[in-house]
Amino acid sequence: GAGVSQSPRYKVAKRGQDVALRCDPISGHVSLFWYQQALGQGPEFLTYFQNEAQLDKSGLPSDRFFAERPEGSVSTLKIQRTQQEDSAVYLCASSPRQGTNTGELFFGEGSRLTVL
Amino acid sequence: GENVEQHPSTLSVQEGDSAVIKCTYSDSASNYFPWYKQELGKRPQLIIDIRSNVGEKKDQRIAVTLNKTAKHFSLHITETQPEDSAVYFCAASSQTGANNLFFGTGTRLTVIP
Numbered sequence: 725g726a727g728v729s730q731s732p733r734y735k736v737a738k739r740g741q742d743v744a745l746r747c748d749p750i751s752g753h754v755s756l757f758w759y760q761q762a763l764g765q766g767p768e769f770l771t772y773f774q775n776e777a778q779l780d781k782s783g784l785p786s787d788r789f790f791a792e793r794p795e796g797s798v799s800t801l802k803i804q805r806t807q808q809e810d811s812a813v814y815l816c817a818s819s820p821r822q823g824t825n826t827g828e829l830f831f832g833e834g835s836r837l838t839v840l
Numbered sequence: 841g842e843n844v845e846q847h848p849s850t851l852s853v854q855e856g857d858s859a860v861i862k863c864t865y866s867d868s869a870s871n872y873f874p875w876y877k878q879e880l881g882k883r884p885q886l887i888i889d890i891r892s893n894v895g896e897k898k899d900q901r902i903a904v905t906l907n908k909t910a911k912h913f914s915l916h917i918t919e920t921q922p923e924d925s926a927v928y929f930c931a932a933s934s935q936t937g938a939n940n941l942f943f944g945t946g947t948r949l950t951v952i953p
Contacts, residue, residue, distance in 0.1 A: 727883075728883075757939075757941075764945075764946070765945055765946070766844075766846075766929050766931075766943030766944050766945050766946050767884065767929070767941075767943050768943070769939075769940045769941065769942070772939040772940070779939060780939040780940070782940075783940070815883070815884070823933075823939055825871060825872035825933035825934060825941075826872075827889075828874070828886040828889070829874075829886070829941065831876075831883040831884045831885070832883055833881075833882060833883045834883065
């Protein structure tokens with residue numbers, strides 16, 4: 725498809741397990757963002773990639789969160805030793821331009837993580 | 841950093857009436873203000889955006905106004921239809937923090953047929 729694709733759509737993990745969430749951005753998009761959306765809240769920034777370079781990871785809540793985009797296309801968000809407060813929808817967005825103030829971000833449908 | 845506040849959190853209107861959602865921001869360097877619509881279980885999608893060099897922008901039934909002095913911006917939907925029912929998020933971004941789009945907490949709009 726032509727849109728941003730995320731997998732899995734739903735993930736249930738036991739506390740302490742590691743999870744990996746995948747994002748396939750729109751082909752050719754330079755920028756890739758990860759956001760965390762708690763229930764009833766707006767998306768909150770986690771990290772930003774420009775091609776393969778992770779230029780901003782200031783939003784990652786702890787060192788248990790790690791993101792990569794090794795070839796400047798597909799990105800993976802990994803959460804180690806999951807905790808209940810990690811339960812949220814993780815949204816990926818991409819853009820053909822650099823940064824967030826240059827136009828539309830194209831979002832995926834998100835990966836809903838539930839930690840039991 | 842930027843702090844975006846959004847009101848109201850829920851809004852119900854009769855079909856055909858207008859809906860207004862208001863947001864304030866704290867960082868005077870913010871210069872780009874998009875609005876995203878998110879239907880239940882779906883991805884957020886951009887519906888309109890405005891830059892700080894203009895005060896108003898309109899696209900059919902949707903308009904956004906910006907008051908830089910007061911640091912607030914609003915979304916106006918006229919002649920509402922049931923398919924306008926969704927959660928609407930305002931957001932703000934600046935060149936200095938150009939990697940981060942700060943979102944409001946959302947407004948759940950319900951249009952009653």
